[in-house]
Amino acid sequence: MNFFIIxxxxxxIVAGAFMTTLAYLQWIERKVLAHIQSRLGPYRVGPHxxxxxxxDVVKLLTKEGFVxxxxxxxxxxxxxxxxxFFALISICLIPFGPSVEIFGVRTDxxxxxxxxxxxxxxxxxxxxxxxxxxxxxxxNNKYSxxxxxxxxxxxxxxxxxxxxxxxxxxxxxxxxxxRTIVNEQAGxxxxxxxxxxxxxxxxxxxxxxxxxxxxxxxxxxxVPFDLPEAENELVAGFHTEYxxxxxxxxxxAEYANMITVTCMATVLFLGGWHPLWPAEYGSDFVPxxxxxxxxxxxxFHGVMQPLKGRPWDRLTMPAAGLAFGAxxxxxxxxxxxxILMPVFWFVAKAGVLLFIFIWIRGTLPRFRYDQLMNFTWxxxxxxxxxxxxxxxxxxxxxxxxx
Amino acid sequence: MDxxxxxxxxxxxxxxxxxxxxxxHPIGSALSLIGVMGSLAVLYLLLGAEFIAAVQxxxxxxxxxxxFVFVIMLLNAGEEAxxxxxxxxxxxxxxxxxxxxxxxxxxxxxxxPSMGTVTFGAFNVGAKEIGRSLFNHYLLPFEVTSxxxxxxxLGAIVLARKxxx
Numbered sequence: 001m002n003f004f005i006i007x008x009x010x011x012x013i014v015a016g017a018f019m020t021t022l023a024y025l026q027w028i029e030r031k032v033l034a035h036i037q038s039r040l041g042p043y044r045v046g047p048h049x050x051x052x053x054x055x056d057v058v059k060l061l062t063k064e065g066f067v068x069x070x071x072x073x074x075x076x077x078x079x080x081x082x083x084x085f086f087a088l089i090s091i092c093l094i095p096f097g098p099s100v101e102i103f104g105v106r107t108d109x110x111x112x113x114x115x116x117x118x119x120x121x122x123x124x125x126x127x128x129x130x131x132x133x134x135x136x137x138x139x140n141n142k143y144s145x146x147x148x149x150x151x152x153x154x155x156x157x158x159x160x161x162x163x164x165x166x167x168x169x170x171x172x173x174x175x176x177x178x179r180t181i182v183n184e185q186a187g188x189x190x191x192x193x194x195x196x197x198x199x200x201x202x203x204x205x206x207x208x209x210x211x212x213x214x215x216x217x218x219x220x221x222x223v224p225f226d227l228p229e230a231e232n233e234l235v236a237g238f239h240t241e242y243x244x245x246x247x248x249x250x251x252x253a254e255y256a257n258m259i260t261v262t263c264m265a266t267v268l269f270l271g272g273w274h275p276l277w278p279a280e281y282g283s284d285f286v287p288x289x290x291x292x293x294x295x296x297x298x299x300f301h302g303v304m305q306p307l308k309g310r311p312w313d314r315l316t317m318p319a320a321g322l323a324f325g326a327x328x329x330x331x332x333x334x335x336x337x338x339i340l341m342p343v344f345w346f347v348a349k350a351g352v353l354l355f356i357f358i359w360i361r362g363t364l365p366r367f368r369y370d371q372l373m374n375f376t377w378x379x380x381x382x383x384x385x386x387x388x389x390x391x392x393x394x395x396x397x398x399x400x401x402x
Numbered sequence: 403m404d405x406x407x408x409x410x411x412x413x414x415x416x417x418x419x420x421x422x423x424x425x426x427h428p429i430g431s432a433l434s435l436i437g438v439m440g441s442l443a444v445l446y447l448l449l450g451a452e453f454i455a456a457v458q459x460x461x462x463x464x465x466x467x468x469x470f471v472f473v474i475m476l477l478n479a480g481e482e483a484x485x486x487x488x489x490x491x492x493x494x495x496x497x498x499x500x501x502x503x504x505x506x507x508x509x510x511x512x513x514x515p516s517m518g519t520v521t522f523g524a525f526n527v528g529a530k531e532i533g534r535s536l537f538n539h540y541l542l543p544f545e546v547t548s549x550x551x552x553x554x555x556l557g558a559i560v561l562a563r564k565x566x567x
Contacts, residue, residue: 123456149476152472156468
């Protein structure tokens with residue numbers, strides 16, 4: 001019974017954190033894009049537009065769920081459900097931290113650990129295309145159909161280099177369970193260089209990491225590979241005919257896929273929750289210093305140098321600064337440290353990758369469709385195979401591990 | 403718990419299988435087939451064969467059926483027209499079906515006691531053991547199969563290639 005209660009609590013926490021991240025990822029994306037393009041981004045709803053996600057959700061909820069005529073009703077309704085279901089399910093396999101003791105109860109940070117975790121995530125991501133493809137097909141719209149077709153072709157094609165890029169670190173790490181994979185990446189070379197798979201000998205997996213990341217952009221239909229919803233060609237692609245919550249489901253699925261993919265990259269290539277350098281050299285103080293730095297900047301700008309025309313900054317910025325300082329102090333509490341540190345490092349790595357996703361969206365233009373296909377079949381796929389061969393060769397030369 | 407899950411997913415599999423035959427629209431049939439494969443994967447999982455379950459999902463539901471759905475969408479296949487059955491099929495169909503079902507039931511009844519039963523979680527082998535036996539014990543069949551697949555790919559390319567004049 002104990003197991004069920006703990007699992008229920010963990011599921012609640014992860015689901016809540018995941019949903020909040022989904023909502024705020026969109027806010028962060030709009031803000032980052034805005035600053036890349038010298039704009040302000042969402043600013044009106046709440047301080048610095050912080051309540052914008054809430055407003056968006058309310059707007060989408062209260063909109064009329066419009067069903068166009070001559071659509072295939074069953075599949076039209078089913079498609080967004082499928083999309084969001086397959087997008088949300090993978091998060092239950094991601095390990096966020098080692099097993100810790102909370103109030104005398106020992107438990108893993110993470111929901112489930114199955115011994116073919118990597119394969120399961122691959123399976124879910126390959127089934128995830130149905131939502132988009134069906135949505136495009138059922139809408140009874142040529143543009144939507146084109147979007148659905150493009151997305152299924154693109155996802156089948158990019159699945160290959162992605163899967164092969166995944167195999168190379170697996171050769172080094174010797175297991176399919178995500179928790180064991182992270183545990184295999186513990187430790188440091190020469191006491192400083194972490195044994196993450198992108199640094200791990202005998203063959204560091206930098207290339208397969210890059211291939212994985214590029215394929216991940218295509219798998220999640222993000223710029224520069226967002227051909228399924230290319231606005232200048234296909235109106236809005238596969239979700240042209242959707243409105244209200246159905247549209248929100250597709251939107252949510254995209255962001256959930258993004259988070260899952262970055263978590264997978266973190267687990268497989270960036271060593272999961274292991275810090276960048278050992279705790280002896282003070283990696284435990286990184287979050288404290290980061291938060292204190294942010295707090296200092298906010299306090300300075302709020303109290304000493306308020307901008308003209310933004311009167312509320314005098315109030316909101318010092319308040320946010322104090323909140324940051326309080327978070328910094330939380331990281332210093334010795335009881336919470338073994339729980340918070342791994343989660344911090346995991347979230348930091350995933351967050352950096354998410355920022356790269358957004359950054360690239362603000363930087364690169366969209367590919368042409370034939371370029372997209374040529375790129376994966378003629379460059380990415382052979383590169384992944386060559387990388388796999390070299391890795392296999394290096395591992396074989398090294399001999400069996402212990 | 404295992405038994406309840408088995409009954410649920412076996413029912414889903416059978417229901418999807420019937421719906422696969424009955425559905426008028428090709429997309430509906432394809433999706434029912436995906437349902438069959440998904441519930442089969444769960445049944446494998448109940449037997450403890452996680453690797454086979456994951457591969458079932460990746461290969462069948464994730465790759466082959468996506469291709470099927472893609473082709474159906476690309477050709478924009480419409481609903482099947484109900485042409486009505488010809489008289490020999492009506493005359494022979496029902497007796498033949500009865501005979502077939504009877505034969506199946508008889509054989510199952512004859513064979514079942516001698517085969518023994520399978521328990522849940524019986525095939526609990528990891529991916530490691532499967533890989534080992536695939537590359538040690540069954541190396542030749544494995545390689546021959548891969549050559550077969552390669553030949554099929556070559557054939558497809560030859561058939562699909564434009565004639566070069």
